[in-house]
Amino acid sequence: NDQLALPVGITLDRFIMRNEADFPFATGELSQLLRDIALAGKIVNRDINRGGLSDISGQFGSQNIQGEHQLKLDVIANIRFIRALKNGGEVCAIISEEDTELIPTGNNKAKYIVAIDPLDGSSNIDANVSVGTIFSIYRRVTPTGTVPTIGDALQKGDMQVAAGYILYGSSTMLVYTTGRGVNGFTYDYSLGEFFLSHPQIRTAPVGNIYSCNEGNMDDFPVAVQQYLHKCREQRLIGRYIGSLVGDFHRNLLKGGVYLYPATLKNPEGKLRLMYECFPLAYIVEQAGGAACDGKRRILDIMPDSMHQRAPLYIGSAKMVEDIYSLHFTHA
Ligand code: AHG
Ligand code: MN
Ligand code: MN
Ligand code: MN
Numbered sequence: 001n002d003q004l005a006l007p008v009g010i011t012l013d014r015f016i017m018r019n020e021a022d023f024p025f026a027t028g029e030l031s032q033l034l035r036d037i038a039l040a041g042k043i044v045n046r047d048i049n050r051g052g053l054s055d056i057s058g059q060f061g062s063q064n065i066q067g068e069h070q071l072k073l074d075v076i077a078n079i080r081f082i083r084a085l086k087n088g089g090e091v092c093a094i095i096s097e098e099d100t101e102l103i104p105t106g107n108n109k110a111k112y113i114v115a116i117d118p119l120d121g122s123s124n125i126d127a128n129v130s131v132g133t134i135f136s137i138y139r140r141v142t143p144t145g146t147v148p149t150i151g152d153a154l155q156k157g158d159m160q161v162a163a164g165y166i167l168y169g170s171s172t173m174l175v176y177t178t179g180r181g182v183n184g185f186t187y188d189y190s191l192g193e194f195f196l197s198h199p200q201i202r203t204a205p206v207g208n209i210y211s212c213n214e215g216n217m218d219d220f221p222v223a224v225q226q227y228l229h230k231c232r233e234q235r236l237i238g239r240y241i242g243s244l245v246g247d248f249h250r251n252l253l254k255g256g257v258y259l260y261p262a263t264l265k266n267p268e269g270k271l272r273l274m275y276e277c278f279p280l281a282y283i284v285e286q287a288g289g290a291a292c293d294g295k296r297r298i299l300d301i302m303p304d305s306m307h308q309r310a311p312l313y314i315g316s317a318k319m320v321e322d323i324y325s326l327h328f329t330h331a
Helices: 012-020 029-049 072-088 122-127 214-219 222-233 244-254 273-286 317-329
Strands: 059-063 069-071 091-096 112-120 131-139 162-168 172-177 182-188 193-198 209-211 256-260 290-292 312-315
Touching (some): 029 172, 069 122, 072 091, 162 244, 162 273, 172 193, 222 256, 244 273, 244 312, 256 317, 273 312, 312 317
Parallel strands (some): 091 112, 209 256
Antiparallel strands (some): 112 131, 172 182, 256 312
16 A cells, blocks of 8 residues: 555654754754644634634624734634743744734743734635735844833844744645745644655745736836736746735745735735745745845845835745846836
């Protein structure tokens, strides 16, 4: 039987233990934190899978700080992750797309801060399209034992200790980096475990996919319009789900570029620097790709507010560099 010939899989827990233990000064707290996130991910995965049965799709009735109508699952996923992170004890504060202010956990002795997009692509959920969770982890700046401040969260992208996402797709995956490459794990429902399925993911230097919301084309900067024109001349493949995690993950594996430029409606870009751009930029660079906002490398940006937005060009390094150069030609 072919199934039995498969090697025994490495579980996420085992992988984390093996790989994070040999970090300098490792005390096991980061490992525990990653496991807490994975556990919350399993719970949210269950909520999402039962979506149609448990009346959790549709609107919650309130708006978040982003000016978006919160969907029930946005709120539920947010509660799940915050609860898991509070109970886990390794995090002193959380910033979330769904919450206006920094959320202190009460664990002032903890040394980590988490930034989270609890449910990404939530406008797709009613149509049973893939959604995700995106997270990034920082070390606090203020001394442990004190009450964390917003300054602990507002750090340059380069300061991330770890970043990852969970994709609730045709299969559920967790992909993360702690700065030593990117590894992907697939969830086995029958066993309730994530197994290493995509070790050391590398993204192609050039791919043949481009992903953007072409409905906004007329608002895009000239440089981007020109780039997209070239993509079409070359008969590249256009793919856009509208769930950033899904679009990013596909391009990471297959090679390609994702673009969310500034538009009239969103002059700063739409995507959130701290919950979306930073974590994915860290992952893409760790996989050999690149990310910029048209002018700067994403990870070089110093945020001034937690809900700040940025244009995003991310994916295969050569494609991102081409977009970057075109911005200068048209500056
Ligand atoms: P979120 O659901 O977390 O608010 O994020 C929505 C984001 C992202 O997932 C997606 O790629 C993008 O919005 C799509 O925007 P458009 O609908 O403007 O294309
Ligand atoms: Mn949202
Ligand atoms: Mn999002
Ligand atoms: Mn979201």
